Amino acid sequence: MSDNERPNVQYGDRVTIHGGSNNVGIQHNNGPVGGEALPPEVAALFSRLADVVTELARDGRLREADRQSLAEALPVLNSPAAEEPGRRRNTLLLLAGLAQSLGEAAAPALGLANQLLALISG
Incomplete structure (x- = not known):
C-alpha cells in the first residue's frame, strides 16, 4: 500500500495556530482528576482499609497472586485523593x-470495601 492509498488516521489532538501572540497551547477542562479533597470520614475509611489490606497481605495462606493483587491496591488506598475516582x-x-x-x-476488608463503595458511588 502506497502513502497515497493509506487512510488519513489521526490520534490525539491536532492544533494549528495562525499568528497571534502569547499562545499557550491546549487547555483540556475535563473536571477534577486526582488531588481532590475527600471527606474526612472517607479518607479515614481508606486508611483503615489500607491497614487491613497490609495485614491481610502478610497471611501466609494466601496465594502469591492474591498477595500481589493486595500489594498493587495499596498505593490507591494510601493516597486515595491523588487518584482518579474511577481508579x-x-x-x-x-x-x-x-x-x-x-x-x-x-471479612474486615470486604466490609470496608463495600462501605467505601457505597459512600463514593452514592
Whole structure:
C-alpha cells in the first residue's frame, strides 16, 4: 500500500495556530482528576482499609497472586485523593471481589470495601 492509498488516521489532538501572540497551547477542562479533597470520614475509611489490606497481605495462606493483587491496591488506598475516582472505585471493586473469594480471613476488608463503595458511588 502506497502513502497515497493509506487512510488519513489521526490520534490525539491536532492544533494549528495562525499568528497571534502569547499562545499557550491546549487547555483540556475535563473536571477534577486526582488531588481532590475527600471527606474526612472517607479518607479515614481508606486508611483503615489500607491497614487491613497490609495485614491481610502478610497471611501466609494466601496465594502469591492474591498477595500481589493486595500489594498493587495499596498505593490507591494510601493516597486515595491523588487518584482518579474511577481508579479508586476499580480498586475497591477488585478488593471486594478478592476479599469475598478469600473467605472469613478477609471479612474486615470486604466490609470496608463495600462501605467505601457505597459512600463514593452514592
